[in-house]
Amino acid sequence: MAEKKQIPLRLSEKLYAEIAAWAEDDFRSVNGQIEYLLTECVRQRKKDGKYVSEMIDVSPEFDV
Secondary structure, eight states, X not given: OOXXXXXXXXXXXXXXXXXXXXXXXXXXXXXXXXHHHHHHHHHHHHHHSSOXXXXXXXXXXXXX
C-alpha cells in the first residue's frame, strides 16, 4: 500500500461533531470518514467532469 500524505486540517467544532457522528454511524474513524468523503468527491468529479454539485459555491442550507 502506498504511503499516505499527512496534512493539517482545521474544522469548526460543529463541522467536526457532524463528521464524527456520521463516522460513528458508518463505523469509521473521523479521519477515515473524511478520507472516504474526499475520495467519493474525486470519484464523482472523474466520472462526469463536474463537482458533486453544480452549485458548489452556494452555501448549504444546514448550519455547520
